[in-house]
Amino acid sequence: MKKEKISVIVPCYNEEESLPIFYNEITNVAKELDKVDFEFLFINDGSKDNTLNILRELSKKDKRVRFISFSRNFGKEGGMYAGLEHATGDYVAIMDADMQDPPSMIITMYEDIKKEGYDCVALYSPNHKGYSILRKIFTNCWYKLIGKISSTPQIPGARDFRLMKRKMVDAIVNMKEYNRYSKGIFSFVGFNTKWIEYEAPDRVAGTSKFSFWKLFRYAIEGILAFSTTPLVISAIIGLILCLIAFITIIIIIVKTLVFGDPVSGWPSLACIVIFMGGLQLFFFGIMGMYLSKLYLEVKKRPKYIISETEQDCH
Ligand code: UDP
Ligand code: MG
Numbered sequence: 001m002k003k004e005k006i007s008v009i010v011p012c013y014n015e016e017e018s019l020p021i022f023y024n025e026i027t028n029v030a031k032e033l034d035k036v037d038f039e040f041l042f043i044n045d046g047s048k049d050n051t052l053n054i055l056r057e058l059s060k061k062d063k064r065v066r067f068i069s070f071s072r073n074f075g076k077e078g079g080m081y082a083g084l085e086h087a088t089g090d091y092v093a094i095m096d097a098d099m100q101d102p103p104s105m106i107i108t109m110y111e112d113i114k115k116e117g118y119d120c121v122a123l124y125s126p127n128h129k130g131y132s133i134l135r136k137i138f139t140n141c142w143y144k145l146i147g148k149i150s151s152t153p154q155i156p157g158a159r160d161f162r163l164m165k166r167k168m169v170d171a172i173v174n175m176k177e178y179n180r181y182s183k184g185i186f187s188f189v190g191f192n193t194k195w196i197e198y199e200a201p202d203r204v205a206g207t208s209k210f211s212f213w214k215l216f217r218y219a220i221e222g223i224l225a226f227s228t229t230p231l232v233i234s235a236i237i238g239l240i241l242c243l244i245a246f247i248t249i250i251i252i253i254v255k256t257l258v259f260g261d262p263v264s265g266w267p268s269l270a271c272i273v274i275f276m277g278g279l280q281l282f283f284f285g286i287m288g289m290y291l292s293k294l295y296l297e298v299k300k301r302p303k304y305i306i307s308e309t310e311q312d313c314h
Helices: 018-032 051-061 076-086 105-116 133-149 166-173 182-188 212-226 229-259 266-299
Strands: 004-012 036-044 065-070 091-094 120-124 158-165 193-197 306-309
Touching (some): 004 076, 036 051, 036 076, 065 076, 076 166, 133 229, 158 182, 166 182
Antiparallel strands (some): 091 158
Protein backbone atom coordinates (compact mmCIF):
# COMPACT_ATOMS: atom_id res chain seq x y z
CA MET A 1 0.00 0.00 0.00
CA LYS A 2 1.21 3.49 -0.83
CA LYS A 3 2.49 5.42 2.16
CA GLU A 4 0.65 8.55 3.21
CA LYS A 5 2.51 11.83 2.95
CA ILE A 6 2.69 14.80 5.31
CA SER A 7 3.75 18.16 3.86
CA VAL A 8 5.28 20.54 6.40
CA ILE A 9 5.01 24.20 5.36
CA VAL A 10 7.50 26.54 7.03
CA PRO A 11 7.29 30.29 6.29
CA CYS A 12 10.77 31.79 6.80
CA TYR A 13 11.80 35.41 7.00
CA ASN A 14 15.41 35.95 8.06
CA GLU A 15 15.61 32.60 9.85
CA GLU A 16 19.25 31.66 9.15
CA GLU A 17 19.89 30.91 12.82
CA SER A 18 16.74 28.87 13.48
CA LEU A 19 16.64 26.87 10.23
CA PRO A 20 19.46 24.36 10.91
CA ILE A 21 17.98 23.65 14.37
CA PHE A 22 14.50 23.27 12.91
CA TYR A 23 15.70 21.02 10.08
CA ASN A 24 17.56 18.78 12.51
CA GLU A 25 14.46 18.43 14.70
CA ILE A 26 11.94 17.85 11.90
CA THR A 27 14.12 15.15 10.30
CA ASN A 28 14.24 13.38 13.67
CA VAL A 29 10.44 13.50 13.74
CA ALA A 30 10.32 12.06 10.21
CA LYS A 31 12.62 9.25 11.35
CA GLU A 32 10.36 8.45 14.27
CA LEU A 33 7.17 8.61 12.20
CA ASP A 34 8.56 6.34 9.50
CA LYS A 35 5.19 4.94 8.44
CA VAL A 36 4.54 8.20 6.54
CA ASP A 37 6.52 10.05 3.89
CA PHE A 38 7.46 13.66 4.45
CA GLU A 39 7.86 16.74 2.31
CA PHE A 40 9.37 19.85 3.87
CA LEU A 41 8.22 22.94 2.01
CA PHE A 42 10.07 26.07 3.11
CA ILE A 43 8.87 29.47 1.95
CA ASN A 44 11.60 32.07 1.81
CA ASP A 45 9.66 35.29 2.22
CA GLY A 46 12.24 37.70 0.80
CA SER A 47 14.82 37.11 3.54
CA LYS A 48 17.80 39.45 3.56
CA ASP A 49 20.10 37.04 5.39
CA ASN A 50 21.49 33.63 4.43
CA THR A 51 18.13 31.79 4.58
CA LEU A 52 17.95 31.16 0.80
CA ASN A 53 21.46 29.70 0.63
CA ILE A 54 20.71 27.36 3.52
CA LEU A 55 17.54 26.20 1.74
CA ARG A 56 19.45 25.64 -1.52
CA GLU A 57 21.99 23.47 0.30
CA LEU A 58 19.33 21.51 2.19
CA SER A 59 17.37 20.80 -0.99
CA LYS A 60 20.51 19.52 -2.71
CA LYS A 61 21.32 17.00 0.00
CA ASP A 62 17.76 16.01 0.99
CA LYS A 63 15.17 15.26 -1.69
CA ARG A 64 12.34 15.79 0.78
CA VAL A 65 13.27 19.47 1.06
CA ARG A 66 11.48 21.79 -1.34
CA PHE A 67 11.48 25.54 -1.23
CA ILE A 68 9.73 28.49 -2.80
CA SER A 69 11.60 31.77 -2.70
CA PHE A 70 9.63 34.99 -3.14
CA SER A 71 10.84 37.98 -5.13
CA ARG A 72 10.44 40.16 -2.00
CA ASN A 73 8.85 40.07 1.45
CA PHE A 74 5.11 39.40 1.03
CA GLY A 75 4.29 38.63 4.68
CA LYS A 76 3.55 35.37 6.48
CA GLU A 77 0.03 35.19 5.03
CA GLY A 78 1.38 35.09 1.47
CA GLY A 79 3.90 32.48 2.58
CA MET A 80 1.27 30.21 4.09
CA TYR A 81 -0.94 30.51 1.01
CA ALA A 82 1.93 29.66 -1.36
CA GLY A 83 2.75 26.67 0.81
CA LEU A 84 -0.83 25.40 0.85
CA GLU A 85 -1.11 25.84 -2.92
CA HIS A 86 2.08 23.89 -3.62
CA ALA A 87 1.96 21.19 -0.92
CA THR A 88 1.35 17.73 -2.34
CA GLY A 89 0.79 15.72 0.86
CA ASP A 90 -2.33 13.91 2.06
CA TYR A 91 -1.86 15.93 5.25
CA VAL A 92 -0.44 19.41 5.56
CA ALA A 93 1.14 21.02 8.60
CA ILE A 94 1.98 24.70 8.97
CA MET A 95 4.65 25.65 11.45
CA ASP A 96 7.06 28.46 12.30
CA ALA A 97 10.79 28.05 11.77
CA ASP A 98 11.69 29.38 15.22
CA MET A 99 10.77 26.20 17.19
CA GLN A 100 7.87 27.94 18.96
CA ASP A 101 5.79 25.25 17.27
CA PRO A 102 7.67 22.13 18.46
CA PRO A 103 8.09 19.70 15.51
CA SER A 104 7.77 16.69 17.82
CA MET A 105 4.07 17.49 18.30
CA ILE A 106 3.41 16.46 14.69
CA ILE A 107 3.51 12.84 15.87
CA THR A 108 0.64 13.19 18.36
CA MET A 109 -1.27 15.42 15.95
CA TYR A 110 -1.05 12.77 13.24
CA GLU A 111 -2.09 10.01 15.66
CA ASP A 112 -5.08 12.11 16.80
CA ILE A 113 -6.28 12.54 13.22
CA LYS A 114 -5.81 8.85 12.44
CA LYS A 115 -7.30 7.41 15.66
CA GLU A 116 -9.92 9.96 16.63
CA GLY A 117 -11.11 10.82 13.14
CA TYR A 118 -10.52 14.57 13.23
CA ASP A 119 -9.97 16.56 10.02
CA CYS A 120 -7.58 18.92 11.72
CA VAL A 121 -5.58 19.22 14.93
CA ALA A 122 -4.66 22.77 15.91
CA LEU A 123 -2.75 24.30 18.80
CA TYR A 124 -3.45 27.28 20.98
CA SER A 125 -1.53 29.12 23.69
CA PRO A 126 -4.09 31.12 25.69
CA ASN A 127 -1.61 32.39 28.30
CA HIS A 128 0.46 34.41 25.82
CA LYS A 129 3.68 33.64 27.68
CA GLY A 130 6.47 36.08 26.82
CA TYR A 131 4.09 38.86 25.73
CA SER A 132 4.47 42.30 27.35
CA ILE A 133 1.60 43.42 29.64
CA LEU A 134 0.38 45.89 26.99
CA ARG A 135 0.37 43.19 24.30
CA LYS A 136 -1.47 40.78 26.63
CA ILE A 137 -4.19 43.34 27.45
CA PHE A 138 -4.53 44.30 23.80
CA THR A 139 -4.72 40.65 22.68
CA ASN A 140 -7.35 39.74 25.30
CA CYS A 141 -9.50 42.77 24.41
CA TRP A 142 -9.21 41.95 20.73
CA TYR A 143 -10.44 38.37 21.21
CA LYS A 144 -13.37 39.62 23.33
CA LEU A 145 -14.27 42.17 20.66
CA ILE A 146 -14.02 39.85 17.65
CA GLY A 147 -16.03 37.23 19.58
CA LYS A 148 -18.87 39.73 19.83
CA ILE A 149 -18.81 41.28 16.36
CA SER A 150 -17.98 38.31 14.13
CA SER A 151 -19.98 35.19 13.38
CA THR A 152 -16.75 33.30 12.65
CA PRO A 153 -15.50 31.99 16.01
CA GLN A 154 -11.90 32.77 17.00
CA ILE A 155 -10.12 30.69 19.63
CA PRO A 156 -8.14 32.98 21.99
CA GLY A 157 -4.41 32.35 21.54
CA ALA A 158 -4.89 30.19 18.41
CA ARG A 159 -1.63 29.71 16.56
CA ASP A 160 -1.17 28.98 12.88
CA PHE A 161 0.40 25.64 13.90
CA ARG A 162 -1.91 22.85 12.70
CA LEU A 163 -2.10 19.58 10.80
CA MET A 164 -4.93 19.30 8.29
CA LYS A 165 -6.38 16.72 5.95
CA ARG A 166 -6.18 17.37 2.22
CA LYS A 167 -9.89 18.23 1.91
CA MET A 168 -9.48 21.10 4.40
CA VAL A 169 -6.39 22.36 2.59
CA ASP A 170 -8.28 22.38 -0.71
CA ALA A 171 -11.10 24.38 0.89
CA ILE A 172 -8.62 26.96 2.21
CA VAL A 173 -6.79 27.25 -1.11
CA ASN A 174 -10.17 27.84 -2.77
CA MET A 175 -10.62 30.97 -0.64
CA LYS A 176 -8.63 33.21 -2.91
CA GLU A 177 -9.10 36.56 -1.18
CA TYR A 178 -6.17 38.96 -1.32
CA ASN A 179 -6.58 40.36 2.21
CA ARG A 180 -5.93 37.15 4.07
CA TYR A 181 -6.52 36.59 7.74
CA SER A 182 -5.76 32.89 8.00
CA LYS A 183 -6.89 32.34 11.59
CA GLY A 184 -10.36 33.43 10.45
CA ILE A 185 -10.18 31.44 7.22
CA PHE A 186 -9.29 28.23 9.09
CA SER A 187 -12.35 28.74 11.26
CA PHE A 188 -14.58 29.79 8.35
CA VAL A 189 -13.99 26.60 6.33
CA GLY A 190 -15.19 24.55 9.30
CA PHE A 191 -14.27 20.83 9.53
CA ASN A 192 -13.86 18.82 12.69
CA THR A 193 -10.97 20.40 14.57
CA LYS A 194 -9.34 19.19 17.78
CA TRP A 195 -7.78 22.00 19.85
CA ILE A 196 -4.77 21.18 22.00
CA GLU A 197 -3.58 23.69 24.59
CA TYR A 198 0.16 24.14 25.01
CA GLU A 199 2.57 26.77 26.18
CA ALA A 200 4.54 28.11 23.22
CA PRO A 201 8.24 28.17 24.19
CA ASP A 202 10.47 31.15 23.46
CA ARG A 203 11.98 31.60 20.04
CA VAL A 204 15.13 29.44 19.70
CA ALA A 205 17.19 32.13 17.91
CA GLY A 206 16.79 35.50 16.23
CA THR A 207 14.03 37.99 17.01
CA SER A 208 10.28 38.17 16.39
CA LYS A 209 9.32 39.50 12.96
CA PHE A 210 6.06 40.93 14.31
CA SER A 211 6.35 44.32 16.01
CA PHE A 212 3.45 45.63 18.11
CA TRP A 213 2.46 47.95 15.25
CA LYS A 214 2.52 45.08 12.69
CA LEU A 215 0.34 43.00 15.03
CA PHE A 216 -2.03 45.94 15.50
CA ARG A 217 -2.48 46.21 11.72
CA TYR A 218 -3.02 42.44 11.54
CA ALA A 219 -5.72 42.73 14.24
CA ILE A 220 -7.52 45.43 12.20
CA GLU A 221 -7.16 43.17 9.15
CA GLY A 222 -8.93 40.39 11.10
CA ILE A 223 -11.86 42.65 11.98
CA LEU A 224 -12.25 44.01 8.45
CA ALA A 225 -12.03 40.52 6.94
CA PHE A 226 -14.48 38.82 9.28
CA SER A 227 -16.96 41.42 10.48
CA THR A 228 -19.05 44.18 8.97
CA THR A 229 -20.38 45.19 12.41
CA PRO A 230 -18.37 48.49 12.51
CA LEU A 231 -20.42 49.64 9.48
CA VAL A 232 -23.68 48.65 11.18
CA ILE A 233 -22.68 50.43 14.40
CA SER A 234 -21.88 53.64 12.51
CA ALA A 235 -25.22 53.48 10.72
CA ILE A 236 -27.10 52.96 14.02
CA ILE A 237 -25.27 55.81 15.78
CA GLY A 238 -25.99 58.04 12.75
CA LEU A 239 -29.68 57.18 13.00
CA ILE A 240 -29.83 57.86 16.75
CA LEU A 241 -28.12 61.24 16.27
CA CYS A 242 -30.61 62.15 13.51
CA LEU A 243 -33.48 61.35 15.87
CA ILE A 244 -31.95 63.47 18.66
CA ALA A 245 -31.44 66.34 16.18
CA PHE A 246 -35.06 66.09 15.00
CA ILE A 247 -36.42 66.21 18.56
CA THR A 248 -34.08 69.12 19.43
CA ILE A 249 -35.25 71.09 16.37
CA ILE A 250 -38.88 70.74 17.47
CA ILE A 251 -38.01 71.84 21.03
CA ILE A 252 -36.11 74.88 19.68
CA ILE A 253 -38.96 75.90 17.33
CA VAL A 254 -41.53 75.63 20.12
CA LYS A 255 -39.25 77.55 22.56
CA THR A 256 -38.64 80.31 19.99
CA LEU A 257 -42.36 80.69 19.29
CA VAL A 258 -43.27 80.82 22.96
CA PHE A 259 -40.30 82.76 24.48
CA GLY A 260 -38.82 84.70 21.51
CA ASP A 261 -35.24 84.22 20.18
CA PRO A 262 -32.43 85.50 22.40
CA VAL A 263 -28.96 84.73 20.85
CA SER A 264 -27.34 82.44 23.35
CA GLY A 265 -25.69 79.04 23.62
CA TRP A 266 -23.16 79.45 20.80
CA PRO A 267 -20.29 77.68 22.68
CA SER A 268 -22.39 74.55 23.05
CA LEU A 269 -23.33 74.86 19.38
CA ALA A 270 -19.67 75.03 18.41
CA CYS A 271 -18.99 71.89 20.47
CA ILE A 272 -21.83 70.05 18.80
CA VAL A 273 -20.62 71.04 15.31
CA ILE A 274 -17.06 69.88 16.08
CA PHE A 275 -18.32 66.65 17.67
CA MET A 276 -20.54 65.88 14.68
CA GLY A 277 -17.75 66.69 12.22
CA GLY A 278 -15.38 64.38 14.06
CA LEU A 279 -17.95 61.58 14.24
CA GLN A 280 -18.68 61.87 10.53
CA LEU A 281 -14.99 61.73 9.61
CA PHE A 282 -14.53 58.72 11.91
CA PHE A 283 -17.35 56.81 10.22
CA PHE A 284 -16.13 57.86 6.78
CA GLY A 285 -12.78 56.45 7.85
CA ILE A 286 -14.39 53.10 8.74
CA MET A 287 -16.16 53.03 5.39
CA GLY A 288 -12.91 53.98 3.70
CA MET A 289 -11.12 51.05 5.34
CA TYR A 290 -13.63 48.58 3.94
CA LEU A 291 -13.50 50.34 0.58
CA SER A 292 -9.72 50.14 0.46
CA LYS A 293 -9.92 46.39 1.08
CA LEU A 294 -12.47 46.08 -1.71
CA TYR A 295 -10.18 48.11 -3.98
CA LEU A 296 -7.32 45.70 -3.37
CA GLU A 297 -9.58 42.65 -3.89
CA VAL A 298 -10.85 43.99 -7.22
CA LYS A 299 -7.34 44.55 -8.53
CA LYS A 300 -6.59 40.82 -8.06
CA ARG A 301 -2.89 41.40 -7.47
CA PRO A 302 -0.84 38.25 -6.84
CA LYS A 303 -0.52 37.25 -3.19
CA TYR A 304 3.14 36.35 -3.82
CA ILE A 305 5.65 36.23 -6.68
CA ILE A 306 8.09 33.34 -7.00
CA SER A 307 11.67 34.02 -7.99
CA GLU A 308 13.21 30.59 -7.38
CA THR A 309 12.30 27.07 -6.29
CA GLU A 310 14.26 23.91 -5.49
CA GLN A 311 13.78 22.87 -9.16
CA ASP A 312 16.27 25.61 -10.12
CA CYS A 313 18.95 23.99 -7.96
CA HIS A 314 18.88 20.50 -9.45
N1 UDP B 1 7.45 35.21 8.81
C1 UDP B 1 7.34 35.29 7.42
N2 UDP B 1 7.18 36.52 6.84
C2 UDP B 1 7.12 37.68 7.57
C3 UDP B 1 7.20 37.58 8.98
C4 UDP B 1 7.35 36.33 9.57
O1 UDP B 1 7.40 34.27 6.72
O2 UDP B 1 7.00 38.75 6.98
C5 UDP B 1 7.64 33.88 9.45
C6 UDP B 1 8.80 33.79 10.43
O3 UDP B 1 10.01 33.47 9.77
C7 UDP B 1 8.37 32.69 11.37
C8 UDP B 1 6.84 32.87 11.40
O4 UDP B 1 6.50 33.62 10.24
O5 UDP B 1 8.68 31.39 10.88
C9 UDP B 1 6.35 33.58 12.66
O6 UDP B 1 7.07 34.77 12.84
P1 UDP B 1 7.67 35.20 14.25
O7 UDP B 1 8.19 34.01 14.97
O8 UDP B 1 8.63 36.31 14.02
O9 UDP B 1 6.37 35.77 14.97
P2 UDP B 1 5.92 35.59 16.50
O10 UDP B 1 6.04 34.12 16.82
O11 UDP B 1 6.86 36.41 17.29
O12 UDP B 1 4.52 36.10 16.53
MG1 MG C 1 7.69 32.95 16.58
